[in-house]
Amino acid sequence: MVGVRQVLCLCIFIGFVCLFGGCRGDGSKKVTIATAANMRTAMQALVEAYEEKSGVACQVILGSSGKLTAQILEGAPFDVFVAANMSYPEEVYRSGKALGRPKEYAYGKLVLWTMEEQVPVSIGALSQDRVRHIAMANPKTAPYGVAAKEVLQHYGLYETLSNKLVYGESVAQTDQFITTRSAQIGFTALSSVFSGAMKDKGHWMTIDTTLYSNIGQGVVLVKHKEGSRSEAQDFYDFLFTFKAKQILKEFGYLINE
Known part of the structure; x- marks a missing residue:
């Protein structure tokens, strides 16, 4: 049965x-x-x-x-x-x-990525009023989400920015939030910004690998x-x-x- x-x-x-x-x-x-x-x-x-x-x-x-x-x-x-x-x-x-x-x-490597010209690609920018939503993969199911959470915790921002965080069920959905500008900025995999259609789109920066667990x-x-x-x-x-x-x-x- x-x-x-x-x-x-x-x-x-x-x-x-x-x-x-x-x-x-x-x-x-x-x-x-x-x-x-x-x-x-x-x-x-x-x-x-x-x-x-x-x-x-x-x-x-x-x-x-x-x-x-x-x-x-x-x-x-x-x-x-x-x-x-x-x-x-x-x-x-x-x-x-x-x-x-x-x-x-x-x-894998973690990056911070935005399609918004007016949004600086930096950890400091996450607290700006112009950034209303920050995309990241769900830490409960996605390793890159765990890495993003660890980075925010390192800077003491995970709780502070909790009302801005939007979670994708995977990196693919997180990328969709970023590329459609549903989120002004977000954490994703370096491989995403190197992928075919997205290559050279928006602005991104790599995150110091010492700030999150080895992927x-x-x-x-x-x-x-x-x-x-x-x-x-x-x-x-x-x-x-x-x-x-x-x-x-x-x-x-x-x-x-």
């Missing part, structure tokens, strides 16, 4: 589906990749490179790391989980839903009842190749050479 929780999980799962891959090859092979929202544009480039190399189609499921983790724990049929930090894939591993321990594939982003192979799939392992291995590392660097990620 299907419970309410399982039905809700399925609905959330369907809501977050985003297909970047096409039907390449003979269509009999496919890798389903659960991907943190901050990786959306970089993942599109990675998938294109992988599909060209392998002929294997990829289906990308986009969402916050926290929500994707919840879906995996409920049995969502993902093959690979590409998260925005290490804690969520570690949770998947501890729950017995992973084939092995997660591994760091990249390191070491992890990947893990998801365990299935029917066993592991070679295509999933192949994509996992591809993330650590020279080609993939070059793509990640182009989108603002730090990489261990």
Whole structure:
């Protein structure tokens, strides 16, 4: 008998589906990749490179790391989980839903970003009257939201500015708040300002990495009842190749050479 929780999980799962891959090859092979929202544009480039190399189609499921983790724990049929930090894939591993321990594939950086010409890009500007809304990802589900919260706490501003904060459920939604100017300024991933359509848009500054916890982003192979799939392992291995590392660097990620 299907419970309410399982039905809700399925609905959330369907809501977050985003297909970047096409039907390449003979269509009999496919890798389903659960991907943190901050990786959306970089993942599109990675998938294109992988599909060209392998002929294997990829289906990308986009969402916050926290929500994707919840879906995996409920049995969502993902093959690979590409998260925005290490804690969520570690949770998947501890729950017995992973084939092995997660591994760091990249390191993210936090930026402050605005589309408003009149708004200075600085921590000091956050307290100005002209800044009515400050966007950030939800710290409960998104690692970049945790980082933004830590920065504000460092400056003693998290409580002071609480009435201005607007939370996106993921980096993708946070970026939408910023780019549509629903928020005058916001914290997001460096990869966002390097993404195709947004490149060279607005003004941004990187945040001192000593002010927030390391955003070491992890990947893990998801365990299935029917066993592991070679295509999933192949994509996992591809993330650590020279080609993939070059793509990640182009989108603002730090990489261990």
